[in-house]
Amino acid sequence: MNLDATDKKILGLLQSNAQLTMKEIASRINLSLTPVHDRIRKLEREGFIDKYVCLLNRRKLGKSLLVYCNVTLDKQRKESFEEFNAAISSMPEVLECCVVSGNFDYLLKVVANDVEAYNQFYQQKLSVLNSVLHISSFFVMSEVKGTTELPL
Amino acid sequence: MNLDATDKKILGLLQSNAQLTMKEIASRINLSLTPVHDRIRKLEREGFIDKYVCLLNRRKLGKSLLVYCNVTLDKQRKESFEEFNAAISSMPEVLECCVVSGNFDYLLKVVANDVEAYNQFYQQKLSVLNSVLHISSFFVMSEVKGTTELPL
């Protein structure tokens, strides 16, 4: 399926604020309720919209530390990747994890309350994995930008 | 303000699905409508909930390429940081950008349609900045995990 300009406008509005009413969306793009309604349902059905969520405030929740870390796996062991993927998936501290090109294997984005909590995570959950060969951590000192909005 | 177990349950539900009705939330945590309503409004007012958004499907929108890149700035120039921050803020391709500890300055998360589009971005938008000294790009080959849900 192909998106037209109207669909993109709707997606743009919803990804910046999912609480906009259909009325508001309709008036902003100069349309009536019905087509807005039908288009949104279609965009959901077709999988353009993955889910509706609320974004929580990291600092308010005490998770003031953000850390990116590079992980290299022991590639001698064939089970390493599955093992590591499964382990990571069940760690709530890890928000993002992906396999990257370059001289290490994984890039992780991790949240923690403070340096001590991160150290706990590092020593007791990450470095204990048999699949892990090497880890290097990069502490985030300042967040310039952090959005979930994709360009349309 | 301090969160109790009930608040955390509510936040947990909302950050996984912001379309749950108050009725549904109430029944899942064995409470009546009124306190659920009041708690959510309070969590919004106090800033625990930043915003409600919808998450779009990157691939469906043609943005199948995810790239992380490390950027080193020219620290001889005092204006470099402000210049770079301002430039990045206005680039829709850049979803995340932060200052990190270690041997480079910034870590960026960038989306693009394909390698060619990324190269365009790289050559015409990123490397042309006077503040930029060095860039290295890491292409994401597989996304193991990618969530906006914070641990509670």
Next chain:
DNA sequence: GTTGAAACCGGTTGTCT
């Protein structure tokens, strides 16, 4: 904190152009 009622508003559906 619970229950119930009432007003309001947005989402939903059917029908028409």
Next chain:
DNA sequence: AGACAACCGGTTTCAAC
């Protein structure tokens, strides 16, 4: 595909317990 109108369900506010 878009407009209009009627209906349904959730939210919001109130009261009383």
